[in-house]
Amino acid sequence: MTPTYTGVHVRRDADGAIRITTDRGSGPGGPVPDRAGDAADPGFGLAVLDAAGAVLTWPVLHGSGLPSAEVHDTRRAQQWLWALYGESVAAAVQDLASGEQGGVRVTAGVTALADGAARLAFGHWAARWWPASYTDGIPALDPGVLGLELAALTHRCHQLFDDRSDQPDDCAAELIQEHLAALDPLIQWWRAPSPHRDAGRRLGDVLRLIDDAADSTGLDGPELRRLRSALDRPGPAGATADPTALFARPDGYALAAGEKPAAGGRVIARGSGVNDWRRYPPGFVDAAEDAVSWTARALGARRRIEVEVLAHAAAPDGGASLVAEIQVDDGRPDRIPLARRDEVWEGRAGLDLPAESTEPTVEVGILLPGFDPGPGPEHPAGPDGATDRARRDAIRALARHRLAAADRPPAHDAARHRPFAPEPLLAETAAAATDEDY
Known part of the structure; x- marks a missing residue:
């Protein structure tokens, strides 16, 4: 691979942390600094990787092969800094670690480790933020396929980690054990024409890589023995393996018990709520912008609100349940529990409307208690005036672009404008081959 070089800023802040930021292309005034750590960036706009002594971040929509880094333990980080950024950056970090507050600009090379780390970080991002949506036509990624590729990439990027337990992304053995059921289908896919x-x-x-990771960590079992046997006898198995059959999605939605209550009453208002992906775990809600809807009804003198949320196909039927957070005008937010029924989460409750309010402003959001970090800002942020909704739309566009490109290699001239993690993940390739129902 021909090395690619980019400018890197290395600085030591007053808190003692050393921050590495990369140039993100060029603008009218010269290099554009990478704003990966900007507070205006929402959580779903960043791919994050916990490495030994540092946290690495890539902006998903405007990334490059090199991450930004916040180094909090330079001694631990020195084991991988040279391999990720090159000797110039590693030397600058070492010099600044014992010096005064300040910074330097050096040149870094995009290395093989940088490429693997970017793919690993993007895989972790996809496991959390991939915008799967039936209504938007974006298929979900198979968790088993994604988990096994994450295990392989973790093993490939082992230089980034050490033997301490404060790096949650150093989990190759755990990922292999968790997703062993997907190993045989992967072998069939590999060996078939x-x-x-x-x-x-x-x-x-x-x-x-999975075989090597399992061997180095002492994992064993029938699935891993079949893998080793297949690797010892490479070649077609003789039958075509259709990803649609190998990685079948759940067929429809599980039916909830009971009968859906009749609506009744006079509709006095209805609208769409905010689908903030940060307020619930992956796999609970369809990622579409209009997945949350509400209806306010008058039943005599009483007022009631009904909330419906389009569920993700893999959403749980029991256990943890979502709630809807409802705010009328400037009043105190109230929460109502939502129950899973067919393809929706739904709930209803009495609605306290001020007598003088003829056109109340109703805001509805959804969240999982205990997981929710609080609502994100739904207002213009940053110099381009982008909103969280615009960022979510950009993430959807990225997902569609990557799925469309999953069956073909990147254009030859794309190297100069290389997108973040350009090579498709296996889970993306499988999703692109099985999206006829979307």
Whole structure:
């Protein structure tokens, strides 16, 4: 791989942390600094990786091969800084670690480790933020396929981690054990004739890395023994393996018990709520912007609000339940529990409307108690006036672009304008091959 070079800013702040930021292309006034750590960026706009002694971040929509980094333990970080950024950056970090507050600008190379780290971070991002939506036509990623590729990438990027337990992303063995059920389908996909030649290469790389990771951590079992046997006897299995059959999605939605109550009453207002992805875990809600809807009804002198939220196909039927947070005008927010029924989460409760309010402003959001970090700002932020909704739309566009590109190699001239984690993940390739129902 021909090395690519980029400008890097290394500085030591008053709190003692050393921050590394990269130039993000060029603008009219010269290099544009990477704003990955900008507070205006929402959580779903960043891919994050916990490394030894540092936290690495890539802006998903405007990323490059190199991350920004906040180094809090330079001694631990020195084991990988040179391999990720090159000797100039590693030396600058070492010099600043014992010096005064200040900074320097040096040149870094985009290394093989940088490429693997970017893919690993993007995979963790996809596990949390991939905008799966039936109504938006964005298929979900198979968690088993994604988990096994994350295990392989973690093993490939082992230089980033050490033997301490404060790095949650150093989890190759745990990921392999959690997703063993997806290993046999991956082997079948690899060994079967396929028009996806690039996918076959990536499948082989992933399976060899999983085998090596399992061997180095002492994992064993029938699935891993079948993997080793397949790797010892490479070649077509003789039958076509259809990803649609190998990685079948849940067929429809589970039916909730009971009968849906009749609505009744006179509709006095209705609208859409805010679908803030940060307020619930992945796999609970369809990621569409209009997935949250509400209706206010008059039943005699009483007022009632009904909330419906389009569920993710994998949403749980029991256990943890979402709630709707409802605010009328400037009043105190109230919460009502939502129950899973067919393809929706739904709930209803009495609505306290001020007698003088003829056109009340009703705001509805959804969240999972105990997980929710609080609502994100739904107002213009940053110099481009982008809102959280615009950022969510950009994430959806990114997902569609990556799915469309999953069956073909990147254009030859794309190297100069290389998007974040350009090579598709196996889970994206499988999703692109099985999205006929979306």
